[in-house]
Amino acid sequence: MARIAHLSDIHFGAHDPKIVAATEAWLQQHQPELVIVSGDFTQRAKRDQFRAAAAWLNRLRAAGMKLLVIPGNHDVPLYDLLRRFSAPLRRYKRYISNDLCPFYEDDAVAILGLNTARSLTIKDGRINHDQMRILRDRFASVAPDKTRILVTHHPLFAMPIGRGGELSEAVGRHEDAIRAARAAGIHIALAGHFHRTYAETAQKMVAHAGGALVIQAGTATSTRLRNAEPQSFNWLHVHRHDSIELQVVVWDGAGFRRGHHVAYSRTENAWTAQPIIDSAAMPGIRIAQQAQGSGSDP
């Protein structure tokens, strides 16, 4: 089994220091096999913000944690046009990671991160054809019994982001990206960017998307919230390639508490959700908006 903490949208520069400290305490206590951070380490890609993000990552590393990280659109300078177009990710590479296609593999999972942040778009993301080739190649030799996970900052799919279910933009070239993810046999697609936790089967978003489960993380530590959804991150247990559990870990104003909890099982080419009733779980935000399968949400 792999236990993975998926955090996103840290936004040093628009962060709450006590929530940052609480992420460290929670992760040190629970010791995941891997911590994934799916971008937006900084608010404005400033040197001080990157230094603070690097120090946070170094404290996690010093506590024995393995990390898989990718940049987000906020890690590309917005107003410094020279830097934005000449060396958009120079500071990210210097302070956070040189590797823009990080790959992690153990007995249970194979995980690839791809950078979707671009200079030419302010906030929308894109996947290019080289990355799609990397996606196919990286998973070509992975054993079939491992869970294959793709991590991007911008989700591959249009997401419901408003209170009324309004849809976001999908990542650029998303039709090609979805085809590549399907060809690579991706089981789970992790992303962030919208500061909203969410989980849904890809097929519900795009009919020909294949059998992936799409999981979005909220913002872990930013003070910029969407729809007043509190800070959160996702706690993922991969039991087998056809069985996982997902629980949102939510900031309650004083500490992180476990919240909505869902078990997913995969048969043939589709995931079905089964809510897990946890009387101690924090009510409020839900990771699965339209849980499928038998049973009803608590």
Ligand SMILES: [Fe+2]
């Ligand atoms: Fe963000």
Ligand SMILES: [Fe+2]
């Ligand atoms: Fe973002």
